[in-house]
Amino acid sequence: MTDASNAAPLREKKSLLVVDARTKKRNAAEARFKMYGIIAITLGLLFLAVLLTTIISRGTGAFTQTFISVPVELREDKLDKKGNRNLEDIKKVSTFGYNPLLGDALSAVIAEGGFTTEITKSKELRKLLSSSAVGQMRAYVIENTDQIGQTVTFDFFASSRVDGYIKGRVTREDLARDKNLSAEHLDLVDQMIEAGVVRKKFNPSFIFGADASESRPEQAGLGVSMLGSLFMMLVVLFLALPIGVAASIYLEEFAPKNRLTDLIEVNISNLAAVPSIVFGILGLAFFIQFCGGYLGIAAMKASAPLVGGLVLTLMTLPTIIISTRAALKAVPPSIRDAALGVGASKMQTVFHHVLPLAAPGILTGTIIGLAQALGETAPLLLIGMVGYIASNYPDSVLSGFTDPNSAMPAQIFEWAKRADPAFYERAWGGIIILLVFLMTMNIIAILLRRRFERRW
């Protein structure tokens, strides 16, 4: 007999069919909680939808560009006065020498199309075209000297104002005080569109081209800074992955648990939260000023993707170490016991059994770390990988690591801060490309995880 059996019952007897007030309250609380969750997720999805539609609606314009096709007579008397096709002589003709050819060609287009316009001056006519047009012609002539004397049809970029007009960004009112283009030009453009001389089409040079000067937004592309990002990611992958995995394996499997390892552990976690700009200034001080300047290592110079990669490696290491350690921790200890029990050494246990089981987690962590590094901007600005530097392709794979370059996010930042609104559109377009890269990397991470995941 215990005391409990003597006590009065705490609950009075009631039918199960009657829901008491307390239960009702609990159920209501649960229902409310579920509702909060649904609201939170709906809000999240809503923001995501707003983000994506904004990016897509503003950015897709950057992938198309307005082109004007102009047949140009490459007159021998202007381009090769001596007529002996000597490349050195041809190169002496600067882009200014091509201006008259272009003006004449445009006049011819107007005459041929029967367009009516007040504009007659060559200089005024050329405002329809990007200032890159003469450069394009000159490059073509130097490549194909045999074409001198012939008439060649070029697809020139329209100037950014014309492009803006066609994309609806520029109106006639806007041009009232604009010295780059006038309303008459637009009247002419309208006729040219009708005749099919002016067309908007897909512009591969936005994806593959180099950055251009502030006055030629129509010519600017992301290609070179994309290469800069690629070389940096190579540095990060080949440094951060082995160092990070080795450090994690040592800390997780071999290191004694004491004050020192505790301290290291805490500091690794803290490093993951250090603002990236701090790593940037560290890179500036250590890699560029100390290694490059004081020690005189030639490859360690400002704006080099090698230095950018090293800085991003420092930034990515904590992420990789933390996720690798989590993956190693998740391997059940029974597997370690099993391997040790049959007489495997500690290292055999780790490399034969633990590491393969942790591989999916390690790969996921690495790819997420890389994706993070790919989108990092602030530290790159500090080490001089600013956007406008990305105007030349590197000469070789090796010089890809050391030649001054930029990176995708830095290039986007550069475009976003330039004055011409045509760059604004390109910044959004750049964001789309960056997001495509990040999504691809995340999909690869998911696929790898699926592929290597083993159950026990």
Next chain:
Amino acid sequence: MDDLRYMEMPVDQDTKISASNVQIYYGDNQAIKDVNVEIADKTVTAFIGPSGCGKSTFLRCLNRMNDTIDICRVEGTIKIDGDDIYDNAVDPVQLRAKVGMVFQKPNPFPKSIYDNVAYGPKVHGLAKSKADLDVIVEKALRRGAIWDEVKDRLHAPGTGLSGGQQQRLCIARAVATEPEVLLMDEPCSALDPIATAQVEELIDELRQSYSLVIVTHSMQQAARVSQRTAFFHLGNLVEFGDTSQIFTNPQDSRTESYITGRIG
């Protein structure tokens, strides 16, 4: 009292493991207090006792599996064939090849049945060729009494077997390295009665070739499979003797209380 019982020990078996004055600490906590025990060759020795009495801890010290726990400290001497296993010259990896272990929860590697068994021999370089290895694997699986069930699917994952089969696979894996002692830490606690019976039968067969030490919570199991039994309580080795004597005529009142179900 211990000394008296040692004199009653059958003299037909050599001593395989002898432990004297063993103290085991987890940090400041003493888990095993002054244990002296002699484990005979080709005999099944059962460790029984209530949970937390230190019997698994003691078992894991016999092949230095406790080395993996930083705070674990062992004092006293444990000798196998006269060699002190805690001597500085002893490599625990070599020791574990000689003293195999089977764990409470079946823990096959997430690999094929063949690879599970072949792993130990490969690590110790026991096989010179693929054909050699095949022979070793078959022999081990036959000893583990599981050959007939898996011979047609040696390359299927070991984790796909039933619990009892997995445990017999783990036993096969342990005997594949040809140990001299086999330690079993509650090998049947995760198994149903039929699988338990199979494993017990296997233990009885293995006794012909090995010295077996088994930790168990089931007194019936200890009575069925073992020839000698040690009763642990609160870190002390309370009583050690022939199984029949322990279960029918315990000398210590604590042993009697435990086997009759009054403590534990």
